[in-house]
Structures are given as C-alpha cells and as structure tokens.
Amino acid sequence: MTAAPAAARRPRRHDPGRRDRLVDTALDVIARDGVAAASHRAIARAADVPLGSLTYHFASLTDLLSAAFTRHVDTAASRFDERMRAAGSPAAALEALVEHLTGDLLGSSRDLVLTVELYVAAARNPALRAVTQDWMSRSRRSLERHLDPVTAREIDALVEGLVLHSALSTDPMDADGIRNALHRLAGPVR
Amino acid sequence: MTAAPAAARRPRRHDPGRRDRLVDTALDVIARDGVAAASHRAIARAADVPLGSLTYHFASLTDLLSAAFTRHVDTAASRFDERMRAAGSPAAALEALVEHLTGDLLGSSRDLVLTVELYVAAARNPALRAVTQDWMSRSRRSLERHLDPVTAREIDALVEGLVLHSALSTDPMDADGIRNALHRLAGPVR
C-alpha cells in the first residue's frame, strides 16, 4: 500500500519558525540575485514554501524586504561593534578595521553585497531609509569608541567608498593600501 | 473642413535625432524613478513616442540603458576632467573637488543619483560593468593630473564614500567638513 504518500518532498505541514526562515531566505536571494530579483515567487521557491505563505506572514513585499534588511543591519552592526569594543586602542581599532575590510568583506562578499543593495533600495524606498540610517549611525557610534567624532565621520565615509570600490572595481585595494589610507586619514594615533 | 486633423498632439512623423532624444529621456527617467523603473513603456511615455519606436532604435532594453549610461559617463567624466585640468596646483585641485562635491553634486543631485544607479545596475548587469570601470578609471586619471597615483586612488575612494553619504544621509557633511577630510587624506600639498 506504499506507506508514504509518495510525494513528500515538502513535509512542512506544521512549521513553526517559518517566518524567521523566510527572512533569512530573502537575504540569501538578495545576496545572490539582487533586490530587484527578490520577488515573492523567487523567495518562496528558494525557501520551498507555497506562494501564499509569504503574503500570510508579511503584509507586503516591502514589509518582507524591510524585515530582511533590518536583520542584516542588526547582525552586521553588532559584529562590527564587537570588533571595535574588542580593540584596546585607536591603533588597534584601525587594524581591526583593516581586517574587517579585507577579511569579512572581501573574503565572503555576502555582507558587502547586501549593504550595497540596501543603499540602492533605500534610495527609492522610504520604508528602507530608516534602516540605512540606523546602520550609518550605529557604525559611526562604534568608530567613536576610539576616534573623535570628526575623524570617525571621515573614516566612515572612506570605508564606505572602499567598500563600493571593492564591490565593483576589477583591482580592489589590498590590505596594505587600505591600512595606509586609513592611517593617513586618521592622523597620528596612540 | 477643419484644416488640421484635430489630433495633432504628436507631430513627429519625420523625426531625425529621435534616437538621441531617447537616450536623453532614458537618463531623465532613471534619474527620476530609478533604473528599475526605466522600462520601455516608461521611457516611451516620457519621450512621447510609441512603444515600437524603442525596439526599432535599440535591439534590447539593456542596449538602451547601456547607451544612456555611456552618455552620462562621458559628460560627467569630461566635465570633471575639465575642472581638474583648469586647476593650476594640487591645492587648487582639492578646492575644485570641494566645489565639485558641494556644488554640482549636492546642488542638483541628478548626476549623483545617476552615478549611484549605474553602480548598482552594473553590479548585476555585465554589459554595464565596462561603463562603470570606464568612469572609475577616467576619474582617477583626472585626479592624477595633480596627485600621485596612490593618493589619487585614496582620494577617489573617499570621494565615492562622501557621495554615497550625501545621497543617503540626513545630515551630509558641509563644505568645511569635506575640505578638511580631503586635506587630511591628501597630506601636505604645494
């Protein structure tokens, strides 16, 4: 009598935590194909859930994207602040920044891509602007653990530019180049 | 006999230079609504031409966007190089950069928006990547008229970050802040 109903490829009849999984899957899709390709259907396919499930858990696509980017910013900002908190001096903070830029970002470009996608999406979508500004202010506050506000702001802008160049340029700056630029901008540091 | 045929709202029966006009209109639409909203139909509506005209003049939408961004890069890069060429010293070049960032860009944000849109579109569209790289290399070459290659590269990255912050932040840096950052990064300058 063929015990199992044969087509049990999606055994998710009861699925607590699906909402969470959808947010993560949305980030995967955005990182892989860009925010323009992050449609209800694409995310549903990637998460292996029916289409209707998305509109049940999120009132609109913008809501879903907003939740996804909020999660991305939370993780990235926490990890960044952790790095800055761990540094014992401004010099150590700059070195941590170099590692952050060469390791985390350039190694696995996922975070970098997500951040740039957020920037662009926010430029047109007011609901995402708050998320972007949260990210900018948190990263600046992390830098201010070791740098005066003016320097923190300038370093923040430089880092943003480096990230963008790394994402799009064919020959991104190497670690020495990045270290050199950061130190020149930060000035003498104890 | 109602001399005119009444509905003469689009008297473009013979229209040389329409191709050129379509490229310009495409840039207008991208600047206003973003590259994601730059569809055949949106551009046709903005240019007041029938839909079929677009596929006649451009083999595909990507072709049209590519032509548009190429024109944008050409104009922006020429104007920027003009500014750099006009500067008589590295110090004057930095000051021209401040003006460029506060005047041209922040004043009418059109160029800024177009450039950021290009960055993002290029991240996913290989046909546009060449245009982005052309822009990056030309702006760097303009900077190298007055700065050594290493400094030029760093300044280029900082400017990119400043542009991004200006586009998205609620409180962009003012002229003094920008001038200060540029000089700190460029070091002593004759």
Added chain:
DNA sequence: CAGTCATAGGAACGAGCGTACACATCGCTC
C-alpha cells in the same frame, strides 16, 4: 473529544513587462 482558530496551500485576477511583427509612411535615388 468537539470546536476553534492560527497557519498551510494553491488557484486566480489584473496589471505591467520585453519583445516580435505586420503594416503605414516618408525620403531618396534613378
């Protein structure tokens, strides 16, 4: 164990999309 309600599932609608194509019209060459 019956009833209820949050969740799961899938089909459908109307709209916008890129592109293809058939037909109209005009400028130009002989």
Added chain:
DNA sequence: GAGCGATGTGTACGCTCGTTCCTATGACTG
C-alpha cells in the same frame, strides 16, 4: 514619378509580478 529601403506606429503574445481569496489542516483549549 516609380520603386525601395529606412523609419514610424500599433497590436499582440507569452510571461512574471503583487496581491486576494477560498479551502484544508492540525494544534490547542475547554
């Protein structure tokens, strides 16, 4: 002025999209 090739114009196809809606299911409450 006939013919032809370049250009202009409108319609249609097939697809994907966000969203809506109805039904099915099963965990929990009493």
